[in-house]
Amino acid sequence: MILITGATGFVGRAVVRRLAAERCAVRCLLRPFRYEQRLPTGILFSTVSASMDDLPALRTAMQDVTAVVHLTGEEDLVEEGTLHNHARDTVNLTAAAQEAGIHRFIYLSRLGADRASAYPLFRTSGEAEAAVRESELDYTILRAAVTYGPEDAFTNVLAMLAKAIPFVMPIPDTGLARFQPLWITDLVTCIVTTLDRDDLIGQTIPLGGPEHFTLEQLVAQVLAALGTRRRLVHVRMPLMRGLIGLFDALLPRNPAPPWWLDLLAVGSATELGTIPRHFGFEPARFAQCLDYLRRKRPWRRDLVHFILHRR
Known part of the structure; x- marks a missing residue:
């Protein structure tokens, strides 16, 4: 079972669709929002609702889970307080994963993440990365360029x-x-492939398009x-x-x-050629x-x- 956070966002919906198409067991962790949450339709997956502040609920959500894919889509950042809370949420999520005996943890960060950044967007991503690195999980951090596709908010x-x-x-x-825009299908391929790549454990990999x-x-x-x-x-x-x-x-x-x-x-943006080098294909x-x-x-x-x- 793979637990997905951020499943209602642009990237999250695409990841859930791909994993379901590959017949993976998927569980979407949903926060209790006041607003309607957009989930993929026509595919099989389960959901569980839990606040990121509720460690017992997070541990319950992780029963039978073997890997966590931690996503935060741009759509989520417009919700009040989400940007400020993201690093703390990541600390709680990694702690719950460790207590549940989960080892594999994929965190989707962004290019430019730096806990010393003057910009809140990049600082909070850098703080979340630090929480992942300081955990005892078999993590991989994927730093993605701005991602585009039919449902994006860019x-x-x-x-x-x-x-x-x-x-x-x-x-x-x-x-x-x-800027080095990254096609959503290419990003999803990198995320899903990383789940089965033990050679990427402990690495931080920048991802961008070919231009x-x-x-x-x-x-x-x-x-x-x-x-x-x-x-x-x-x-x-x-x-x-x-x-x-x-x-x-x-x-x-x-x-x-x-x-x-x-x-x-x-x-x-990052250097060109990181996706061919790490994943063996040319991005669109x-x-x-x-x-x-x-x-x-x-x-x-x-x-x-x-x-x-x-x-």
């Missing part, structure tokens, strides 16, 4: 904003920050996939932080939450996987729905 939000704002597309002035982009180049690719022309307008980061902070205070769900600016300021190129943006959609209506609904 390229889809860029597309909604591009369609909703006429004539121009405001983007933060991110300077030399680089480096500036933010401007990445947005241009999204606009090209949409068949939309917009003039890119660079906005200084302090002004962008102020605007996003205002949106965060006023809107039920901010399409560009504050953690976005941490990601955009630091970037999300960004422009070749954007067909989901080319489909006719009511983008403006989708943006309104996104803002007004937590899930």
Whole structure:
């Protein structure tokens, strides 16, 4: 039995689908949210509800479990307090796994994770990594680049904003920050493969796509996939932080939450070729996987729905 956290997020749903397709026994650990949780449909898996603060409930959730895959999707970061609590949750999860006698533990982190970072997004990921390393588990940490796909909260939000704002597309002035977008199918392949790779125990492996982009180049690719022309307008980061902070205070769900600016300021890239070297396959190129943006959609209506609904 494989226990999955973050199963309701973009990456989590894809991991559950893949494991179920490979006939693995899957159990999804769900936190008691106030909002509807999106789980995959049409496949066989079990669920258990437990707060990350409830160690007895976590131990119960781990009965008959042989491996844990600990995910935190970008969607989860918009929930109040989740970013702040993630490192503490990881400490509790690793402790419960050790007490339950589980050995294999996969943690999906992010490129740039550093417990000394000035940016909360990367600092909390670095603190969570430290908790995993300090445990006695047979862990592997996968540091992923920004991940994209049909259900993501990155390229889809860029597309909604591009369609909703006429004539121009405001983007933060991110300077030399680089991005290495990773196709969701490739990330899932790496995660699932790692479960059976004892040679990766104790390692921290960076994962990224086959290309480096500036933010401007990445947005241009999204606009090209949409068949939309917009003039890119660079906005200084302090002004962008102020605007996003205002949106965060006023809107039920901010399409560009504050953690976005941490990601955009630091970037999300590593050296090219890490996936071929560690996993033996070539990851997909960004422009070749954007067909989901080319489909006719009511983008403006989708943006309104996104803002007004937590899930």
